[in-house]
Amino acid sequence: MISSLRRRPPSFAIVQKELILRIRRIRSLLIQLIFASIVGIAMWISSVTVLQGNVIETRSPEDHALSLVMIYFTIQIIVLGLIVPSLGAVSITSEKQAKTWEPLISTDITPAQVVWGKLLGICGVLFYLLLLPAPILSMTMLFGGVSLGSIAFEYLVQFLAAIFIVSLGIASSAASKGTIRSLTQISLVTVPLTAMSLGFLWAEVYGNEMLLLDYLEQNTIPWQFWAWTLTGYLSVVGGSLMSASYTLSGVESARDVPVRVLIFTFVSLFFGLIVLTLWPELSQASVAFTGAKPVTMDGEFGFICSVLLLLIPLSLTRIAGSETKVPLRIAQMHQRGLRGTRIGLIFLPGGIRNLLYSCALLSIPLLSMVILMSYEGNTAQIGTGASTIVGTLSESDMFLMWQCSLFLWGVAVLALSWFFAQCGFSGIFSGALASGIHIAIGLIVMTAVELDWTDSKVLLLESLSPPVLMLRDSRNFPQISPQLWNQFNISMGISIVILLSLGVLMARRRGNPVWAVKRPDLDRLYVEIPEEVS
Amino acid sequence: MSIPRASIIEVRDLKMTYGKKDAVAGISFNVDRGVIHGFIGPNGAGKTTTIRILATLQVPTAGGAWVDGVNVVTEPKEVRRRLGYMPDYVGVYEGLSVLEYLDFFSRAYRLPLARRKSAISDVVELTDLGTLLDVEVHVLSKGMRQRLCLAQTLLPEPDLLILDEPASGLDPRARIEFRGLLTELRRLGKTIFLSSHILSELSPICDSVSIIEKGDLVAHGPLEEIQQRLQGTEVTYEIRLVAESEEVESVLSQIPGVSRISQEGRKVSFDWKGDDSEIHQVWGALSAKKIAFTSVKRHDDDLEKLFMSLTTGDVQ
Numbered sequence: 068m069i070s071s072l073r074r075r076p077p078s079f080a081i082v083q084k085e086l087i088l089r090i091r092r093i094r095s096l097l098i099q100l101i102f103a104s105i106v107g108i109a110m111w112i113s114s115v116t117v118l119q120g121n122v123i124e125t126r127s128p129e130d131h132a133l134s135l136v137m138i139y140f141t142i143q144i145i146v147l148g149l150i151v152p153s154l155g156a157v158s159i160t161s162e163k164q165a166k167t168w169e170p171l172i173s174t175d176i177t178p179a180q181v182v183w184g185k186l187l188g189i190c191g192v193l194f195y196l197l198l199l200p201a202p203i204l205s206m207t208m209l210f211g212g213v214s215l216g217s218i219a220f221e222y223l224v225q226f227l228a229a230i231f232i233v234s235l236g237i238a239s240s241a242a243s244k245g246t247i248r249s250l251t252q253i254s255l256v257t258v259p260l261t262a263m264s265l266g267f268l269w270a271e272v273y274g275n276e277m278l279l280l281d282y283l284e285q286n287t288i289p290w291q292f293w294a295w296t297l298t299g300y301l302s303v304v305g306g307s308l309m310s311a312s313y314t315l316s317g318v319e320s321a322r323d324v325p326v327r328v329l330i331f332t333f334v335s336l337f338f339g340l341i342v343l344t345l346w347p348e349l350s351q352a353s354v355a356f357t358g359a360k361p362v363t364m365d366g367e368f369g370f371i372c373s374v375l376l377l378l379i380p381l382s383l384t385r386i387a388g389s390e391t392k393v394p395l396r397i398a399q400m401h402q403r404g405l406r407g408t409r410i411g412l413i414f415l416p417g418g419i420r421n422l423l424y425s426c427a428l429l430s431i432p433l434l435s436m437v438i439l440m441s442y443e444g445n446t447a448q449i450g451t452g453a454s455t456i457v458g459t460l461s462e463s464d465m466f467l468m469w470q471c472s473l474f475l476w477g478v479a480v481l482a483l484s485w486f487f488a489q490c491g492f493s494g495i496f497s498g499a500l501a502s503g504i505h506i507a508i509g510l511i512v513m514t515a516v517e518l519d520w521t522d523s524k525v526l527l528l529e530s531l532s533p534p535v536l537m538l539r540d541s542r543n544f545p546q547i548s549p550q551l552w553n554q555f556n557i558s559m560g561i562s563i564v565i566l567l568s569l570g571v572l573m574a575r576r577r578g579n580p581v582w583a584v585k586r587p588d589l590d591r592l593y594v595e596i597p598e599e600v601s
Numbered sequence: 602m603s604i605p606r607a608s609i610i611e612v613r614d615l616k617m618t619y620g621k622k623d624a625v626a627g628i629s630f631n632v633d634r635g636v637i638h639g640f641i642g643p644n645g646a647g648k649t650t651t652i653r654i655l656a657t658l659q660v661p662t663a664g665g666a667w668v669d670g671v672n673v674v675t676e677p678k679e680v681r682r683r684l685g686y687m688p689d690y691v692g693v694y695e696g697l698s699v700l701e702y703l704d705f706f707s708r709a710y711r712l713p714l715a716r717r718k719s720a721i722s723d724v725v726e727l728t729d730l731g732t733l734l735d736v737e738v739h740v741l742s743k744g745m746r747q748r749l750c751l752a753q754t755l756l757p758e759p760d761l762l763i764l765d766e767p768a769s770g771l772d773p774r775a776r777i778e779f780r781g782l783l784t785e786l787r788r789l790g791k792t793i794f795l796s797s798h799i800l801s802e803l804s805p806i807c808d809s810v811s812i813i814e815k816g817d818l819v820a821h822g823p824l825e826e827i828q829q830r831l832q833g834t835e836v837t838y839e840i841r842l843v844a845e846s847e848e849v850e851s852v853l854s855q856i857p858g859v860s861r862i863s864q865e866g867r868k869v870s871f872d873w874k875g876d877d878s879e880i881h882q883v884w885g886a887l888s889a890k891k892i893a894f895t896s897v898k899r900h901d902d903d904l905e906k907l908f909m910s911l912t913t914g915d916v917q
Contacts (some may be wrong), residue, residue: 079708080705080708080709081709083705083708084694084697084701084705087696087697087701088694088696088697091696092696162692165692165693165694165695166688166690166691166692167692167693167694168692169658169686169688170686170687170688170691170692170706170750170753170754171709172658173656173657173658173681173686174681174706174709174710174711175678175681175682175709175710175711176709317660319660395660395674399675591616591662591663591664592660592661592663592664592665592674593613593614593664593665593672594665594672594675596611596613596665596667596670597613597665
């Protein structure tokens with residue numbers, strides 16, 4: 068999507084069409100009238116109530132203005148919560164149902180440009196709708212007490228929220244066959260979100276007689292909060308638009324590449340932020356002698372992080388087990404020697420790159436944990452020594468050994484999923500099968516441990532599932548002997564090698580290249596016009 | 602500069618497989634420039650799949666297809682600039698006026714600003730939508746919508762038009778008008794590749810046909826050629842005499858190549874097996890005997906007959 072946008076800007080034909088279709092209808096005029104009326108009536112009732120209750124004598128005009136502004140924005144949020152989801156949810160399904168989709172993409176417009184055009188068109192209408200009752204709001208300025216900056220900030224937040232919900236709506240619309248389904252999906256997200264936002268606003272902000280900007284000025288918000296919010300916001304908006312564009316592009320298109328790059332970027336950003344956020348917390352470990360309970364990676368905290376990381380390989384099995392064929396468009400791009408396809412080889416789908424890419428994603432959390440651990444290790448030397456010796460190994464060493472084993476286990480899970488994909492299973496099925504098998508192995512090992520089999524058998528079984536052994540102690544990393552650690556790594560290493568070998572064999576048998584970015588079945592497609600018909 | 606090819610569509614061993622089923626089983630054909638080519642077949646024969654591949658909306662499993670010498674698989678964008686595609690059911694943006702609709706598509710095709718206005722006025726004139734420019738699309742009849750969609754596909758001035766069942770759902774008047782429009786487009790040098798179930802619609806306007814069944818091409822070429830291939834050179838003639846004549850049968854039976862003579866009052870029919878250039882012998886013999894006739898009708902096998910004799914009616 069990004070490359071198509073860089074090559075040529077999104078067509079404004081879609082934006083123009085959306086604006087004409089949405090604003091010119093009588094229905095649209097009615098919505099505008101109703102919206103402005105609701106806002107106006109609510110503010111009028113509020114004023115009348117205040118006057119009748121003689122509250123005005125006890126309240127200053129500035130306070131009254133503030134309460135009117137709060138009512139105004141509350142109604143805006145409620146109405147937006149009702150209108151915005153439907154606008155996004157019908158955007159693509161309406162094209163499909165009206166059978167205008169095919170003629171549209173038969174032109175020079177790409178699906179990514181349609182998605183962008185829809186977003187801009189809908190947001191244009193929404194911004195107009197949001198600003199429509201602004202003259203009513205401006206009346207409150209006569210009372211004073213509310214700064215223009217505070218109002219502008221409220222508007223900014225509402226605009227950003229509108230973009231957020233429209234993006235989700237477009238993604239849901241692109242993935243759904245019918246409007247009702249996409250409307251239901253998006254409502255399930257936006258209704259609780261609107262309720263939660265209003266709850267927060269009235270409990271923390273409006274309830275304390277202030278607007279959002281005043282709230283931010285009065286409370287010191289750490290930079291991490293902004294970093295996380297911005298990353299989360301961009302992930303959802305960017306991810307939604309990207310997934311809409313992905314769904315609408317054909318399977319033979321180059322749609323996987325930008326999606327993979329974006330996923331990689333956001334995963335890096337996400338774990339980078341985790342490192343930056345935990346850094347100050349971990350630095351307190353160096354002053355553990357003060358008596359406060361330190362946050363340590365080799366302690367309970369690191370253990371919880373590791374348990375959560377156990378879920379990552381299971382979520383990546385879908386990528387590792389995705390379609391083993393290189394999409395036609397990518398094979399063509401590579402054949403033409405396009406530079407990007409050579410530099411970013413790991414982001415190209417198909418063959419063993421699916422496994423390598425998922426392993427690269429898996430290595431990001433591992434890397435962040437190791438970075439945190441290494442930082443903690445440095446600080447520990449300054450203090451009394453957070454690393455206590457267990458046997459001959461320190462807790463830090465133990466932590467790193469566990470991370471290494473868990474990483475290998477993750478690679479083994481991904482390799483299994485990749486192997487199933489080479490056998491011809493679909494991505495979802497390969498992923499589910501690989502996850503299921505590893506969960507089953509884990510359960511078997513757990514049962515064996517509980518039944519207290521003879522030591523040798525347990526040791527053998529335990530080496531098949533490092534997570535089970537790690538989870539035996541519900542609070543901390545259990546002790547691990549070098550013998551067991553070796554056994555873990557050997558068994559995981561052997562299973563990875565076997566799965567890779569079998570996968571390569573299966574790929575060759577099915578005529579799929581493992582590393583090469585080409586399509587064997589492309590040979591069956593003619594490039595030049597043959598003189599003779601076979 | 603590339604040399605223009607004689608055939609605007611070239612299809613070679615084109616195959617499309619869904620699972621284990623061949624929707625199109627390796628068909629090959631050419632379509633010459635400037636003709637109306639009918640693509641005929643029962644439901645599920647593979648017509649729409651072939652058309653979608655040509656329109657770059659689908660990638661074939663094997664083989665290849667070229668539009669104006671450009672590969673539909675390797676250069677889809679270039680192909681799209683050379684053809685106008687109209688699917689079997691065309692939706693329209695009902696809230697737009699005819700002019701806004703055409704303006705939207707002219708932008709979607711990225712026509713330069715200078716060319717946009719003239720392109721719209723050209724297609725409006727051709728499709729006779731001039732009086733409806735300010736009318737909203739939802740008010741238009743089905744026939745007019747079909748014209749509008751055709752106008753939309755003509756905007757980038759493509760050399761080739763691919764129309765999937767363009768006449769379906771139209772009333773007889775709209776069909777006749779649409780047929781006239783297609784003939785006019787052929788006169789302007791456009792090649793039209795159209796599929797239809799209504800074979801009687803195709804036979805008066807098609808220069809050539811392809812008949813497809815169960816993914817296989819069962820016949821391809823000009824109508825006359827297919828007919829000759831099927832039935833040799835035998836053609837039935839029907840003449841209407843000015844007055845009843847008892848002599849006519851004996852006169853005709855003496856001419857070599859004439860057989861199966863039958864007479865019903867003033868109407869006489871016979872089969873002629875021979876070169877068309879020799880048929881004057883028949884008219885000469887009748888004139889010599891002073892047998893006057895008012896009309897002659899040549900019964901070619903029409904498209905419906907051809908279709909029935911070439912296809913089995915099995916569906917995939």
